[in-house]
């Protein structure tokens with residue numbers, strides 16, 4: 001059965017009633033981009049969607065939060081040297097986020113929370129959040145799932161979070177992602193400049209396989225521990241908004 005938290009499965013009249021009960025909505029956003037040889041191209045929007053679903057299931061029926069359809073595309077020009085990646089221009093992507101939030105705010109949602117699955121979306125999200133704040137249509141937030149467990153990352157995983165690495169592969173696995181276990185690799189990545197230097201780049205400059213990290217260390221079990229923590233922290237944040 002389709003769970004009743006999905007915006008896309010409600011009629012407009014059901015949606016009208018739901019907003020009266022709870023004016024908070026989660027909007028998963030991600031990307032369609034390469035994730036090395038062991039993870040599929042949908043990884044970042046798959047993960048964002050799964051977190052959105054699990055958070056809603058944890059909150060219901062106490063808080064009847066709505067889940068919007070996932071935005072499956074993001075800003076990934078640095079992955080375009082790998083087949084299958086689809087990228088949006090950064091400004092277009094920011095405008096999309098603004099349009100989505102303004103539509104939801106017009107219907108009466110007062111808390112709009114993007115659940116982000118892709119690090120490369122960061123700059124566009126920041127542009128969108130600042131513009132939306134200026135026109136103050138609603139309270140609009142964005143959560144990078146990996147940031148919620150920054151304090152636990154080194155305890156749980158062999159290396160810091162990067163791309164298609166131990167942490168990302170473990171978490172995706174625990175969320176039900178397709179993982180090609182024997183294709184997992186250990187590729188630390190090549191970084192020719194000091195960390196304090198920023199420059200435009202292609203992931204091809206840093207990695208041959210598309211991985212930066214060690215996905216051979218990934219396990220579903222470690223991922224499940226991380227998923228539980230991520231969900232707890234997002235759930236606590238959503239509850240805090242609804243008790244103010």
Ligand SMILES: [Zn+2]
Pocket residue numbers: 035043044117118163164168
């Ligand atoms: Zn990813």
